Amino acid sequence: MAKLSFFGAAQEVTGSCFLIEDGKTKVLIDCGLFQSPRFSNTKNTEPFPFDPKSISALFITHAHIDHTGRIPKLIKSGFKGKIYSTFPTRDLAGLMLKDSVGVLAKEAEREKEEVLYVEEDVDKAMALWESKNYKDTVRVGKMSFTFYDAGHVLGSAMIMVSCPAMTRGEIKILFTGDLGNPTNPLLLGISKVPSPDYLVTESTYGDREHEGVEEKKLKLERVIEQSVVRGGVLMIPAFSLERTQELLWEISDMLRNKQIPNMPIFLDSPLAIHATEIYQKYYSYLNRAYIDKESFSFFKLPMVHFSLTTENSKEINSAPSPKIIIAGSGMSTGGRILHHERRYLSDPKNTILFIGYQAPGSLGRRIEDGADVVKIFGEDVPVRCNKEVIYGYSSHPDESALFEFINSHADTLKKVYAIHGEPKASLELVQKVRDYLGIDAEAPKYGESVIL
Ligand SMILES: [Zn+2]
Secondary structure (H helix, E strand, C coil): CCEEEECCCCCCCCCCCEEEECCCCEEEECCCCCCCCCCCCHHHHCCCCCCHHHCCEEECCCCCHHHHCCHHHHHHCCCCCEEEEEHHHHHHHHHHHHHHHHHHHHHHHHHCCCCCCCHHHHHHHHHCEEEECCCCEEEECCEEEEEEECCCCCCCEEEEEEEECCCCCEEEEEECCCCCCCCCCCCCCCCCCCCCCEEEEECCCCCCCCCCHHHHHHHHHHHHHHHHHHCCEEEEECCCCCHHHHHHHHHHHHHHCCCCCCCCEEEECHHHHHHHHHHHHCHHHCCCCCCCHHHCHHHCCCCEEECCCHHHHHHHHHCCCCEEEEECCCCCCCCCHHHHHHHHCCCCCCEEEECCCCCCCCHHHHHHCCCCEEEECCEEEECCCEEEECHHHCCCCCHHHHHHHHHCCCCCCCEEEEECCCHHHHHHHHHHHHHHHCCEEECCCCCCEEEC
């Protein structure tokens, strides 16, 4: 018997945190930050709805802040257990958590709130953190936890939990974490797993289809070419992890094959630059059919510029157009992209290209939804540039890929819990699972507990 409680990412996309207990042992899967509409929303300051001292271990699916960002707070609140993830996830999470310290400090100062955590808290978390390989199993009490490749970002894992059943045998619960987009050329994709009894699955795009692998590349090529013809700036707000590396990979491939003209490409994000270095370190985790250590040669392409310092970032302004600027944050909720948006959104020659999910309330979503004017650093900025969207670069599966994944386990599944999605996306997936597969499904609410 196991009790499963949903303490985040329940009918929303951030704050992933699930508690699983077998009567004696309590274990958490993910401990993420609630991030919508701000980088850190006020829900993060509320006490945990469980006693952190009573938790034996924490398993982390992947390095995104909405899966890791409340770890320092968990430790401040008395958690003394072990933290487990894959090797790349530990490195990437350390990088991302350290980076978030500065963002949180700025936000806390602006909102006159107490800062959620500081660098020292992140160091304490890293000291408790142990790395594992895919397929490694960790036992905690009578439960066991196994990592499988989720194909979402470097090091991302699904976690299969086995716990003793009420009478005999065991029950298997698969937590998908965030799943990958099968069209991603860098990663190996979602790995095969033993069939679970229960599935706790992400549903970010439970209601939407992406472009296919060829279509997305063609669309990117077209957007770049049109931007060159207009002689404008192409801004791409990108997440530092995965999408940036995939985008750089694709653009450098187009440059090598002379599919697009030479022009300066700026990666204006220290976080993305450091994350790319971790991709190089763990290249053996990547899709070896395409990639070896040398394949990361976009580091050496003369037209790709890495803007580490603020000075480097400012120099981008003086580079003549056409040019491409890839900068974070991915939803324009902060980061260097804001400076470029303030400067370039008002010119019809320029283009902004969205390649990922834009959360409600974020600046990116307002632009995507057609706002005529947006406020950046207190200034009214008219939006007159071209807007383009390519969902195919999302690092999540679309509705069909997600459904296919669930369908592949349909024989054994007793129930599906759709988490990590806006209500419409989660509920649409729930309906589809019930209607087409005849499997019980639900989109749990925050704080809901179920006995499995
Ligand atoms: Zn993620």
